[in-house]
Amino acid sequence: MTENNRKYPEISFVDTDTELLVNSLIKSYEMFTGRTLYPADPTRLFILWVADIIIQERVIIDESAKQNIPRYAEGEYLDSLAEIFKDTYRLEAKAAKTTFRFYLSTILSSQQIVPKGTRVTVDGEITFETIEDLYIKAGELYGDVLAVCQKAGEIGNDFIPGQITQIVDLFPYYEKVENITTSAGGTERETDEAFYERMRESMESFSTAGPEGAYIYHAKTASPQVADVSATSPERGVVDVRVLLKDGEMPGEEVLKNVEAAISADSTRPLTDFVKVSAPEVVPFNIEFTYYIPKLSANSGMVIAEEVEKAVNEYKKWQTEKMGRDINPSYLISLLMKTGIKRVEVTSPTHAVVEENKVATLQNPPSIINGGVEDE
Structure with a gap:
């Protein structure tokens, strides 16, 4: 698995x-x-x-x-086996969250309430609702409040600020509304593979001394989206936690808040630790190469081109999905040589060391050139 x-x-x-x-x-x-x-x-x-x-x-x-x-x-068989591990349960689907800013049409002499459960929709299908009452103070024109998508899963993710603006439940003196953070945190139910891996990591949670593995385990319990976690201590009493999502995606503000809440709870964080949660630093790289096809190849140029593209996608996923993984052109070459090409000249990437709190990120679309046919 x-x-x-x-x-x-x-x-x-x-x-x-x-x-x-x-x-x-x-x-x-x-x-x-x-x-x-x-x-x-x-x-x-x-x-x-x-x-x-x-x-x-x-x-x-x-x-x-x-x-x-x-x-x-x-x-369900894996779920049943989880009872032999410490406080480990499969993560269910979660709804995306975002922060809304509600504007009033005029300045009032008394505070205005925006009731809990006020709904704002993207298109009538994807709708968010506020999770608490918002009190806009007298003399102010707007207030901010957290909202959650009514549908669990990834469907509510990635709406950038200003995209969610259609109010469903009007209130007195309403002017307009917009999301001021990118919606994030929506996840599907945890897969068997991810759950099994986290079950193994749960053994680290027996210690309350703040080991690296415990921080990694608790960070992953925050969201099934979390694919990789780095926990380092740059100075005494400080824990620097970096979070990377599936497919090498960077975490948004809402995901980082969820991770920070999970690892900062009194029952998990040592009292003396100051925890900082953020996205990993980026080490950019590009993919540029020219490949050559053997003259007597059993496959057509089109078939080989498709296989080359698959190899590039596999390399991209491997290179960008884990923090601290050095940029390694040798791995790219090994994948390409399995596609049926004769040879390849790689211009980029070149080898580079990636520190454990950083991640390699593809800067531009891959540049792939077919150099033509060559004799053996």
Whole structure:
């Protein structure tokens, strides 16, 4: 399920080899009856049918048994195994959040309330509602309040400031409304792979001394979007936590608030630690190369071009999804050489060391040049 599993052997609880079972059944039949079963013998065909049924049952038994092992378990079986880990539960889908600024049409001599639950919509389908009463003080024209999307999941993410402006529930002296932060924090239900990885990391949470692994674990509990966490201590009593989202995306303000709340709780943060949560620093790089196709290639130029593009996308994902991963052109070359090309001249990237609180980020779209055909 994850890279950590590679040190564990693959196991099976029952043998599911069809050929071995068929041979065993045929030999047993021949031993008891004294008959030789030839390929077209109806009895042999019946044995093949019986073997097929037995193998199917064995596969079911094997898969059922594997659900008792965390690295193989899926769905509700994995959820059930979580009870052997400390306070670890699958993260359910969460709704996106943003901050709204409500404007009044005139200055009032008394405060104006914007009731909790006031709704603002993007298009009539995606709607946010305020989570507390907002009191706009006398003499002021606007006030800010946090709101949450009515639909859980990623659907409410990435609306930049000024995109959510259509009010649903009017109130006295209303002038206009707009979101002043980019909506973020909406997540789908945690996947089996991510949940299993976090279950393993939960062992770090037994310590209250503030180890690196504990901060990483608690940061990941804030949102299934969190893919990588770096926790360092640049000076005594200070913990610098950097957060990276899936696919190398940078966290928005709302996600950072959720992570800070998760790792700053009195039950998780050592009393003497001052915790700072932010996005990782960026180390920019570009992808520029020219590749050449062998003259007697078994694949067409179009097929190779598609494979080259897939290799570039795989490299981009690998390079940008983890903090502290050095910019490594050798890995790009290794992926490209598997596509059927003859050779490649890489102009960029060049090797660069990336510190643990930084992440490599692609600056411009990849520049891929087909240099043509060459003899062997």
